[in-house]
Amino acid sequence: MTLPLRVLVAKVGLDGHDRGARVVARMLRDAGMEVIYAGLRQTPESIVETALQEDVDVVGLSMHNAAHRALAPRVVEALRSAGLDCSVVVGGVVPDSDIEFLHQRGVAAVLGPGASAEAVAEAVRSAGADRADRPPLNARSRHPPATGEDGT
């Protein structure tokens, strides 16, 4: 049996619109994934740190503020230079014309406004599938969820 995917959901930059990130976090949990919700004002460095500690398969970034072009590629770079192979998925207000730009810079998938729960889960699953098949990076122990993380 495969272990559930571990997904880090975060917002980078200064934007505080967290409705999408919170709802997506709960949807992914409903879809059987283990979700670490890092919340607001994360930096590429803080994402690397959490991704490492929590051994995540996918990093989901929620962006609503036109900063995706500057910030999403930085997160990918920071993860790669720390030797992490987890996939990065971006959701939020991203113009179609920027999607290719993000793909070229290593973003696995981009989800626009109105994406259904199934579409979000599917994109995250397929972004993570790649990594889940691989052997553990560093003995891949599964931690119990941190406190405050269950959806009650």
Next chain:
Amino acid sequence: MPQRKRWQREYEQTPRRDADFETLSGVPVEPVYGPTDAEHPGVFPYTRGPYASMFRSKLWTMRQFAGFGTAEDTNARFKELLRSGGTGLSTAFDMPTLMGRDSDDPLAVGEVGKAGVAIDTLADMEELFADIDLGSVSTSMTINSPAAIVLAMYIAVADETGVDRSALGGTLQNDILKEYQAQKEYIFPPRPSMRLVSDVVAFCSAELPRWHPISISGYHIREAGSTAAQELAFTLGNGFAYVESAVAAGLDIDQFAPRLSFFFNAHIDFFEEIAKYRAARRIWATWMRDRYGATDERSLKLRFHTQTAGVSLTAQQPEVNIARVAIEALAGVLGGTQSLHTDSFDEALALPTEKAARIALRTQQVIAEETGVVHVADPLGGSWYIEELTDEIERQGLELLAHVDEMGDGSMLEGTIEGIEQGWFQSEIGDASYRFQRKMNDSRWILVGANGYTEGNEDDPPHTLYIDDAVEERQLKHLADVKQKRDDQRVAASLRSLADAASRSDENLMPHLIGAVGHCATIGEIVHALEGVFGTYTEGAWR
């Protein structure tokens, strides 16, 4: 005295617009309908509207919110607006400014000038309002955590250009409580933030009598996913918290309450929204009179700005949004709004293009000029459905307000801060937005173009506005120039005096802020100095 008599007296005292108050086919129309002993507009508790004659006297203000790029870019847009007859300026700030960060802050990368204008120092504010007479315009500034700093800059520009402070008119959003609950643009912890708000209210009450020091906003609470009743209750609760805080600071309630105004969402459930505005006016008037002892009628009348629901718009088949916005705007008007912003149809994709913004404004003009809905105050009053729904939303709102009151042991201020620190508001809103999303996923609610009627989704998207990265470079260079020219010793001294004053709770910070911005201290430096005394706020664990 029966309601009709009191209404009549009010109505006769107000001037009317020069217009034909009749239907399209020529049927004469009364200013209000209903039994003589029923509620009337302009009469306590104002359920049917704050004024007796409503839109017969004055249409709502069509106030479209805009801002982008550098101060120079926005100044050009302002001047164009003034040339074409506008008198109200509405300023959107970029995200770094809203968070009290300078454009050269590492966290500001990619966000400078993107969703509004970038303001680092007084020099930017001078440019933003260059060649504009601050004594003759009304300026709305949508900013919260650093609101006091930005107001200090505005006052400094007025001082420099010889405009008397008492002539300054406008609105500062300055509603910090909903930031912790919904929009999440906070810097300091709740208590020192409330002190800054009270300092602004006290300062304006003494020196800027024409200024609206707080716009108590439910808009963001709704956008974050709340229900209509939650939007109503949390917003009014925040309003009562500001009232308690200003009274505790020694102000007389009738001295500042007439200058408080509200800002609500107009979502897509037409009747529910209208009922929400009616219930809001009723609760505010009743509590202000009976709980807080306000006696000036203007303190009891809830006046509000409305914006159509950004969250109701789809990126799919975006032209359909024009229909949504029209329905939502009509709800705002029938609910008796004092001013209105209509969203542009392309807002789920990007900042609006000029054409999309014009269609949004034209939508308001269709309602105002063509439909005839402006002839009668509260035309839906007396509808069995609307009256029942108004009572139900009032009941639900009062229940939520009672919970806040309970959390604060009889103080709305304490209850609100307690609710924020416990994460109660945040989880109430989060749960509501999740329930709604589930409903959509299960197709129990259809959003046209998103989970139904998707034919046409593959059409080419409309042309959208693109802000290039050159804005960021220009702003960085500008900031570096200002920093080079200013007197660093005077900046440091003014920041020390600000921090000293901040550590004494009985001192109003506004004069110190005006002093610091006058020496071109940056918004980031001022926030940093205050953080040294106030600390910073981080949200607790996710619930």
